Amino acid sequence: KQEVTQIPAALSVPEGENLVLNCSFTDSAIYNLQWFRQDPGKGLTSLLLIQSSQREQTSGRLNASLDKSSGRSTLYIAASQPGDSATYLCAVMDSNYQLIWGAGTKLIIKP
Amino acid sequence: GAVVSQHPSWVICKSGTSVKIECRSLDFQATTMFWYRQFPKQSLMLMATSNEGSKATYEQGVEKDKFLINHASLTLSTLTVTSAHPEDSSFYICSARQRTGSGEQYFGPGTRLTVT
Numbered sequence: 001k002q003e004v005t006q007i008p009a010a011l012s013v014p015e016g017e018n019l020v021l022n023c024s025f026t027d028s029a030i031y032n033l034q035w036f037r038q039d040p041g042k043g044l045t046s047l048l049l050i051q052s053s054q055r056e057q058t059s060g061r062l063n064a065s066l067d068k069s070s071g072r073s074t075l076y077i078a079a080s081q082p083g084d085s086a087t088y089l090c091a092v093m094d095s096n097y098q099l100i101w102g103a104g105t106k107l108i109i110k111p
Numbered sequence: 112g113a114v115v116s117q118h119p120s121w122v123i124c125k126s127g128t129s130v131k132i133e134c135r136s137l138d139f140q141a142t143t144m145f146w147y148r149q150f151p152k153q154s155l156m157l158m159a160t161s162n163e164g165s166k167a168t169y170e171q172g173v174e175k176d177k178f179l180i181n182h183a184s185l186t187l188s189t190l191t192v193t194s195a196h197p198e199d200s201s202f203y204i205c206s207a208r209q210r211t212g213s214g215e216q217y218f219g220p221g222t223r224l225t226v227t
Contacts, residue, residue, distance in 0.1 A: 031214055043117075043204060043220035044155075089154060097143070097214050099206075101154045 002027045006090050006102035014110050015082055021075040021105045023090030028068045031093040035064050035075050038087045038104070047088075048075070080109045114138055115207050117219035124195055124226055131191045132222045134205030141207035144188040145216060146180060149202040161188050185210070195226040 003026045013019055023033070035047040048057045048064040050073070056065040063076040077084060090102040114137040124130050134144055143162050147155040159175075161167040161182035169175045179191040188207075192199055202223055206216040 034215070036218075041202075041223070044218040046215075046218070049215055093214060093216075097208065098157065098160070099145075099155075099216060101156075103154045 002030075002092060002094055002100045004090060004092055004100050004102040006088075006105050008105060009103065010106040010108075012108040012110060013080060015080060017080050018076065018078050019080055019107075021077070021088050021090075021107070023073040023075070023102055025071045025073075025092045025100070027094070028071055029095055030068065031095060031097065033064075033066055033073050033090065033092045034099070035062075035073075036089040036091065038089060040087075044089070077107075082109045082111050085109045113209070113215075113217045115141075115205065115217045115219040117203075117205055117222050119222060120220060121223040122225070124224070126196055126226055127194055129191055129193045130195055130224060131189055132203055132205075132224075134188045134190070134207065134219050136186045136207040136217070139207075139217075140185040140210045141188075142185065142210045143208045144182055145206045145208075146178075146188075146190050147204045147206070149204060149221075155204060158190075192224065195224070197226045200224055200226045 005024045007022045032051045034049045036044045050057050050066040061078040066073045087104045087106045089104045091099040116135045118133045146158045149155050158173045159167045159169045161180045163182050167180035182188040204221045205219045
């Protein structure tokens with residue numbers, strides 16, 4: 001059974017720092033991996049989607065990598081800003097097109 | 112493109128009543144829609160998967176007679192919470208997957224249900 005783990009559960013850093021959020025999964029047979037952002041009481045915003053054949057995706061200050069063999073993905077945020085404060089969720093899509101979710105990392109960027 | 116809407120965005124109802132939540136794909140045809148529930152400070156939990164024109168597949172532990180799902184068309188799925196109780200209070204999120212494409216799910220903005 002696929003399990004997705006996100007570390008750390010919470011992270012607080014000063015504005016301007018580069019940071020890395022981690023996501024690991026137990027079964028490498030995934031269709032894709034996706035990173036989402038969720039603001040308190042709000043829905044999900046898709047940040048990056050990495051297909052199983054890809055190694056990384058970039059969007060602005062965000063870069064996500066995928067290493068299927070080791071069951072890991074990282075989300076790199078460059079030059080963090082207070083507006084980046086949110087919960088970041090990682091989800092893998094299995095071969096049945098179902099998303100398996102991590103518990104999220106709550107990120108706080110201090111001004 | 113690939114926008115999913117939900118209605119209502121929030122609803123308060125009394126215990127024992129039923130509430131219907133709509134999920135619409137606005138600019139694409141969704142052969143499959145998913146319903147999730149999210150409790151405070153927790154991640155999303157898949158409740159059920161619905162395919163257009165067929166019965167929904169419910170996850171273990173989700174009561175199909177309590178959470179009625181109808182996927183009547185390629186752009187609309189509804190979730191009806193019947194005989195709601197306070198413990199049903201949660202954030203309900205739907206997603207939709209396109210008929211073609213990468214298999215990516217597109218998420219609605221969520222519906223906050225509070226049962227008093």
